[in-house]
Amino acid sequence: MSESPLEQYIDAIFGSEEENGYEDIAIRYNVKIEGPALKPEDDPEVAEILPAEEGIKRTLALSVLYGDKDTCDADTQKALDAGEDPIDLINNALMKGMDGVSALYTKGEFFLPDLMLAGDAMMSGVALCEAKLGHKSDTKAPVMTFAVEGDPHDIGKNLIVMFLNANGYEAIDLGRDVPTTEVVKQAQEQKPVLMTATALMTTTMTAFGKIVAALQEAGIDTPVGCGGGAVRRDFVEESPQTFYGVEAYHVPKLADAIVDDGKTWEDIRNEYSDIVGEYVAAYS
Template structure:
């Protein structure tokens, strides 16, 4: 069983890297049929595959069309797996997420939002090209515990800094985290963010840690 399980998880990861949605669906169905845990399939299969896609994109071995095909493969698999994931009773909270103004890319943001939802967070997705006003309105309306900003473009990174400053000046008490290809922990600290996540798995872990700290405060 272990070898079969490992083989299916590995094939699921490869199907994402290959951008093969049909294969991803087939493997997901086969894995669920023999009771492989849906969350493990997401983490060790889909997320591992998307992390490799991110590396290929970063190294310019993959371009946007390949990334979009991989994201579609993951999305189709998630339709099967997500309803079967047991929510973590120890994790709860509201997270507002959006891609900052000037950037219309949503692949990374969507993956992060899905992974956060899968463990029990209530995610308010503002979409793309979101400015300070959009985040401020969500903070007032939705009262999030965490605000997550995404940017895939170097040209829009500075907009993150403006939004973070604006949120702080408006008295926003939510923790602010950022993520995206051109970012790193040093930039996050410079911009005044509470954390940086290079990928969806780290974002999930970071959000959980911030909520645990809040509950102990």
């Protein structure tokens, strides 16, 4: 079998394996890996999720899995020009790629940058499909997301938006550093089924209690999931109408529990691990 470019490069540096027995050195210094690496799409769980048949849907799902926005855009456009159904592409190609990413992230095999790149690729493909449709695709229900007043940290909140969109919810993203009055105003107008509030600083997480008080004064009883780096479950649970949120990818499952099973914020506090379908240490 002919040598790969990497093997040729190693030979050029270390001399041939037969002459110098470089193999151990190359492995120890991470120049060469032992055995073939498992590609993300070959992970058994991911393989179950992705479209199995070779074709445009699998290609699109793979471009999301690899966080390759340029390829995803080009292939989505090509598929749309060839007459593919935009809704079918969203549900059975772009979102499948994102589901694969979530599976690998949950297992600790993908990391935050993978999520963000994949999210960008997926959302960009979805935008092209929606442009073709001429309207937003149908959604399950509106969920409102924001980082609380005074807090500029929005990476976790942006992940929540991405997971909501990937799972067919309408994410109403109020952005970061959102005043409590604006939260109440938007909640009155948009009537979300769930709100997610994110705070990463000890100085800003006190906003949770203020938000709930203002919502209650306005007669709004929508559950508020509160999370973020500095936040602890016992702190969140000091305020009624709230529950402590742990991972961004839990949000669509929590929304499903509200929409499909009529769960309340109290139910979520009691059944969080069951609802998200995994062991969550903060709820043990």
